[in-house]
Structure formats: C-alpha cells, structure tokens
Amino acid sequence: MKEYDVIIVGTGVSGLFAAINLSAYRKILVITKGKLDQSDSNLAQGGICVQLDKEDYDSFMEDTLKAGHYENKREAVDVMIRGSRDVISDLEGLGVRFDKEDGRYSYTREGAHSRARILHCKDTTGREINSTLLDKVLGMKNVDMLEDTALVDILAKDGKCYGIVARMPDQTLRNIYAHVTILATGGIGGLFKKSTNYPHLTGDAVAIALKHGIRVKDIDYIQIHPTALYTDKPGRAFLISESVRGEGAVLLDKNGQRFTDELQPRDVVTRKILEQMEKDGMPYVRLCLKGYVRTDIRERFPNIYQHCLREGYDITRECIPVVPAQHYFMGGLEVDLMSRTSMANLYAVGETSCNGVHGKNRLASNSLLESLVFSKRAALDIENSWEPEGHPVFPEPEYPEKERMAEDDKRMILEEIRKEEEDAEEH
Numbered sequence: 001m002k003e004y005d006v007i008i009v010g011t012g013v014s015g016l017f018a019a020i021n022l023s024a025y026r027k028i029l030v031i032t033k034g035k036l037d038q039s040d041s042n043l044a045q046g047g048i049c050v051q052l053d054k055e056d057y058d059s060f061m062e063d064t065l066k067a068g069h070y071e072n073k074r075e076a077v078d079v080m081i082r083g084s085r086d087v088i089s090d091l092e093g094l095g096v097r098f099d100k101e102d103g104r105y106s107y108t109r110e111g112a113h114s115r116a117r118i119l120h121c122k123d124t125t126g127r128e129i130n131s132t133l134l135d136k137v138l139g140m141k142n143v144d145m146l147e148d149t150a151l152v153d154i155l156a157k158d159g160k161c162y163g164i165v166a167r168m169p170d171q172t173l174r175n176i177y178a179h180v181t182i183l184a185t186g187g188i189g190g191l192f193k194k195s196t197n198y199p200h201l202t203g204d205a206v207a208i209a210l211k212h213g214i215r216v217k218d219i220d221y222i223q224i225h226p227t228a229l230y231t232d233k234p235g236r237a238f239l240i241s242e243s244v245r246g247e248g249a250v251l252l253d254k255n256g257q258r259f260t261d262e263l264q265p266r267d268v269v270t271r272k273i274l275e276q277m278e279k280d281g282m283p284y285v286r287l288c289l290k291g292y293v294r295t296d297i298r299e300r301f302p303n304i305y306q307h308c309l310r311e312g313y314d315i316t317r318e319c320i321p322v323v324p325a326q327h328y329f330m331g332g333l334e335v336d337l338m339s340r341t342s343m344a345n346l347y348a349v350g351e352t353s354c355n356g357v358h359g360k361n362r363l364a365s366n367s368l369l370e371s372l373v374f375s376k377r378a379a380l381d382i383e384n385s386w387e388p389e390g391h392p393v394f395p396e397p398e399y400p401e402k403e404r405m406a407e408d409d410k411r412m413i414l415e416e417i418r419k420e421e422e423d424a425e426e427h
Helices: 013-021 056-067 074-094 125-138 204-212 242-246 266-280 302-310 367-384 402-426
Strands: 002-009 028-031 143-146 150-157 160-167 173-183 222-229 250-252 285-288 320-329 332-334 346-348
Touching: 002 013, 002 160, 013 028, 013 125, 013 367, 056 074, 074 125, 074 367, 125 143, 125 367, 150 173, 150 204, 173 367, 204 332, 204 402, 222 242, 222 266, 250 266, 266 285, 266 320, 346 367
Parallel strands: 002 028, 002 173, 028 143, 173 346
Antiparallel strands: 150 160, 160 173, 222 320, 250 285, 285 320
C-alpha cells in the first residue's frame, strides 16, 4: 500500500508550483494522465499578467471584472492582483526569463486590457514557465512523478479525502493514500469537437466532484477563443494568440474589410466572428499581420510563424483563416481563497477550480497568473494547517471497462452543464 503526505494530480503550472511551495520534508506524489509536458499550461502562448505599479491596481481590477461581466468574486481578484509581483519574482528566481527591451520588461496588450501589462517569452510563455517548473520538480528528491496515470476516483469517507484511485500505466487500478490531495487536472476541452486543449483533458475532477457531492460552481461558463487556425483536419485546434491582435493584427471579412474591434473581450470578438462567417457564407474569417504588426513577426511570434508555415501559410506575407474554438473553463470545483474545496483534505487549483477570479469570461493572460497565485496559497495553507491523521482502509478497486467509465464521466459533466444553462435561462 502506497502512502504519501500529498498527492498532486496534474503537471500544469498549478500542480507543479504547489509541489515547489510545499515543504521539502513532505513526501509528494505527482501524477498526470498524459505525458509530463502535456498540459494546457504548456500550450499558453500570450503571456502572464502582472500589476504594473500601484496606479495600475484599479484598472487591472476593472478590466478583469468587466471581462467577467462583473460576476467575478472581487476578493479573489484582489488576491490575484496583489500576488502578481511576488509570483513573477518567484518565476525569475527559478530561471524564467521574460522578454526585455533595452533592459526593461517588454509588456504587450491583449483584448479587454486598458494597458499593456502582459509579460511574455516570445509566443511560448506557457512552455517556458511550465518547463522551468517541471525541471525544478524533477530534481526534488521528495517527489515521485508518474505519467500515463489517470485519476479515476478519490478515496472519501465522512466528508474527508484520504487519497485517490489511480489507473496505473499497466491499466490496473490502485488505491494511493495521502493526508492531503490537490486536484490540478485542467479543463474540459476533450469534451468538445474543436478545442485548443489536449484531448485527454475531459473534466475528470468535475465528474468526481459531482459523484461525491463536492460543491461545483459555474460549470456552464465555458470560454470560446476567437482565433484558432482553421483546418478541416481532426484533432486539437492550434491557437493563434490574442497577443497577435494586441500587436496590431486585424480581422477581415471575405472582401478584405475590417469588421470589428479586435481588442474587445473574447466572448464579444467570438460573437462578431461567428456573425461575420454567417454573413459571408464562409467557415472562417481572415487574420492579417502583414502591414499591421509593427514588430518583427518571425522574431515576436516564432512558434505561430513556424506552425502556420507547416500548414501552408506565411504570416509575414498573407492572411490566415481563423475560426473560434473551445478554449477555457471558468467553472469548476468551488474553492475558497486558500483553494480548499468543500471536502476536508481536498484542494483544487488551476483551471479545474473555481475561485471566482474569472467570472463569466476570463480576461486574457490571467490564467497562468491565477493558477500560480492560488496554487502557492494552497501549498502555504497545507503547511500552516498540517495535522496528519490516520485513514480508513478502502477495498482495492475492481477493474472496470475503461471506455465505459470515460463515457459515463463525460455524460455526467455534459448533463450538469446543460442543467446549469437551463436554470440560468429560467432566471
């Protein structure tokens, strides 16, 4: 029987940063359903928000609230903004190097931001942060890491979590015990036909929460990103970062006419694109960088440039077809300001949690920041309230049919999403 102090499910920035901020004396297990680097954090292109100065507090708060349709939890937004500078310092201390010009931070602007306050590492900010954190955790002697290991259930009794049931790489099921469990399982993109998420991210923690009566919140709040590269090929949609539009790129209809303000909130731009597609009778609109983006396109957006080139588009010379795709999950397991769920000894961080920061629509580049700030708070809360106790022994799980379980979980989530949407319409 395996037992740990803390189990962390997920290897995105929230799971990894939690591990880094826990005591080196804790015996920690980190598992991931895919490979270690297959998290949506790793795919984040645009950047990470930061409070520029004291004068920026009010505008940062207002930008976040306005994008979220004022359904945000203001106290949570306050925590995120005030924690932003410390998180950036932490990341730089770990080795993350943000882009600079003449020795100063290079800030960019994205949709619904009133100021340029987004730090970036070219157009692979998530990869730079996630890989740096992953390297750090891989070097920690108190941490075991397992990939191709799926969360199937939690071990729960009398309102407390005592660990997880995991499907191991050999497909056997195993109980793994822990004093504390942190769920950092990411979003729900795998439930959709077209998503910028990895397909194995299917809301596993949400399905488990519904099963155990753990409180969830706003699970019908699902963000569609306005600009994914159009393709008729199956598989994950390739994101064209909002920072491209922040640097000046414009959206054009079939006649080459600009039809909207590209720096409105994501839900607004998505709606405008869908309306224009219907008017044009086209399955996409076009995004043009040439003549509009003032910086060196290949230097500023090397990842996007290379991917589009492989797909037959040279973004330095021609427009590219773009279309909306599912991108982010604002709902999730309801947590407090320390990332505690409604079940004792169980925390949730990152996209699978709902602390109220994002409201109904996430402000661009707040995801990495929110994940890091609140995962650090979870780790510190665990340390400050550490009271290890014994646990009941649960029966070893039987091996059920893998595909049937996955379909049952997906159905449960989709039914709950539809129920929340119907309730919202009635009110």
